[in-house]
Amino acid sequence: MADILVVEDKESFGSMLKASLEDAGISVKLAKEGKQALRFFKKEKFEIGIIDLRLPDIDGIDLLRELRKSDTDTKFLIMTAFGTIERAVEAMKLGAYDFLTKPFDVEQLIALIQRILEEQRRYYENILLRDETSKIYGAPEIIGKGPAIKHVAQLLQKAAPTDTTVMIMGESGTGKELFARACHMLSSRKDNPFVAINCAAIPHQLLENELFGSEKGAFTGAVTKKMGKFELANKGTIFLDEVGDLDLDLQAKLLRVLQERSFERLGGTYVINIDVRIIAATNRDLMNLVKEKKFREDLYYRLSVFPIRIPPLRERKEDIRLLVDHILKKLRSDKSVSSRAIEKLKRYDWPGNIRELENTMERANIIAKKIIQPEDILLPERKVPLNKEELPKTLRAAASAGREIAEVEVIKKTLEKTRNNKSEAARRIGVSYKTLLNRIKKYRKKGLL
Ligand SMILES: Nc1ncnc2c1ncn2[C@@H]1O[C@H](COP(=O)(O)OP(=O)(O)OP(=O)(O)O)[C@@H](O)[C@H]1O
Ligand SMILES: [Mg+2]
Structure with a gap:
């Protein structure tokens, strides 16, 4: 998607505009007459349309009227020659965003465009914090605008305030932990602890102790009493990351916690009752593990009451631009990204998903001068030179x-x-x-x- 369509019949002026805007990292398409502009708009979406009022075939005002009929998201800027202010006013009445009287300062136009683009993008940002949940503070920012990620955000917002067990599935780096945290922060438990434990990162022998804790002397080396994560998460949420990696013994214990909301510490003699909301995550195909008898079927159903699948980044490349802006903001970068660089990012398949995008942008931000260009974006060599979509x-x-x-x-x-x-x-x-x-x-x- 190009950011901007410039409709201008004077070729030299049009190309000058295009070149200056592109130097500022804004992608531009040029139409030389009204009919061509209409054709372009039919084929693709532009965030901003810049229309010269005097065109050879269609009057600029009529063009604007026509375009506004089908497209209410695009912002239109009108260029007028000196002495045609009344017509510019007419254009504003038709919903144009602003007008520029020729000759104008290109730097000023660039500033205006950047302001509009930023406004547009802010509207899409943080899909979780719109409408009624906007009152809730502290939930992490989840960025996206495509239908895939919006759907996930909607599901999450429905599940969050309930006490339902949520299962988050997604490839590595898709944001499973981010969504889990958001789920906690959007629930009434938000002022109580959110305790995360990665079941794949801790050796099996130690994991039980980590989850359930132990009494003094429960095993050699247990010199003091230890609280487990479940106890630490009491009244709050426990996030069982990579739950597919639990061994069968611990799966049985977890099942009991889910059924009875109680457990015993290692070496303990009494039962501890807890009030914990469980969110689990996995990047493995749990159903497959069930078939292979590596994951208990009953536990699978207990955990998958409310499954949420986060789509991989390659299935929602429309989010890349927003994510890139967000990442650069987090890095406190003052650099912008050229649209050719964005196109390069969109051509890549992102096996490491958003985490990989973050790492790539962090590198690019260091390498690039003022504007991040394709050559600043270092991607691993493609193993398969063509991907299926293209x-x-x-x-x-x-x-x-x-x-x-x-x-x-x-x-x-x-x-x-x-x-x-x-x-x-x-x-x-x-x-x-x-x-x-x-x-x-x-x-x-x-x-x-
Ligand atoms: N929609 C999003 N908007 C903004 N940032 C995101 C989004 N999704 C993921 N991130 C960021 O991407 C990074 C990876 O996310 P996270 O750690 O939640 O992924 P994960 O699925 O748990 O990965 P892994 O499987 O490797 O543990 C984090 O820095 C997170 O903030
Ligand atoms: Mg994770």
């Missing part, structure tokens, strides 16, 4: 995609070998210097190099 449709397209991938590899390797000496590299791969430069430019643009 598989070419025809054999001819497949052949050309294949050729591009091969060329990129050859160029990369040769540049490495020649330590970036381009004329030597060109000689070695048998093309002219100019051809090599063009190829590099082309593949950089596509984010392949």
Whole structure:
């Protein structure tokens, strides 16, 4: 998605605008006449439309009226020549956001655009804290705008205030712990403890002690009484992370806690009653573990009263832009991201999900100058050069995609070998210097190099 569509018939002015905005990291598409603008709008969404009032085919006002009919999210800015203020006012009545009288200062336009974009994005941010829950403080920010993540947020908001056991499923780095914390903070238990325990990180022999605690002398080395996580979480929430890694013995004990809300410390002689809300998480396919008899079926059903599946980042690439802004804000970065860089991020599949995106942006933020560019974004080499979503449709397209991938590899390797000496590299791969430069430019643009 481009950020902005500029509708301007004067080619030199249009390209000047496009170049200046793109220098500021804003992606721009240019339409030279009204009909073309309508076609573009039909095909894709723009956050801002900048319309020149005087166009060769359609009057700017009529164009605005037409566009506003189908699109209420886009903000429109009107460019007018001196002396046509009345028409600008007319445009404002039709819902234009603002108008600019030519000649105007491009820097000012950039500032205005950035303000609008930020406003738009803030609207989407923190999907949890909208509507009635906006009163609740302290819940972590969960960012997203796509239907997939919004659906998850809605489910979570429904489950949170109840005492239901919630099971959060998702690949590593998708935000399972974040959602678990949000669930706690959106419940009436929020002022009591949230205790997290990673069942995969603690050796089995020690895990029981960690969960349930022990009496003095329960085993060699138990010199004092130890409270377990369940006791520590009393009146609050316990988060059992990677619950699929519990061994069968502890699964049985956990089942009992779930059924009876009570347990005994190791070596203990009396029963401890607790009032704890349980949230479990796993990145494994629990049903499969059940089939393999590695996970108790009864426990599975007890835990999966309210299952929530967090989709992997590659299934919601529309969230990448917002997440990137959010991550940079958390890093206190004053850098912006070019739209080509965003496109590169969107082409990648993110096996490590949002955590991997965070790490990538942290690196990029260090490397980049003022604007984060594709070359500042370091991604592991693609093992599979084409992913399923972007598989070419025809054999001819497949052949050309294949050729591009091969060329990129050859160029990369040769540049490495020649330590970036381009004329030597060109000689070695048998093309002219100019051809090599063009190829590099082309593949950089596509984010392949
Ligand atoms: N929707 C989101 N909005 C903002 N930040 C997010 C979002 N989802 C995840 N994060 C951030 O991504 C990082 C990873 O999230 P988290 O630790 O909750 O994932 P996880 O699923 O528990 O990962 P793992 O399986 O590796 O333990 C955290 O820094 C978290 O704040
Ligand atoms: Mg986690």
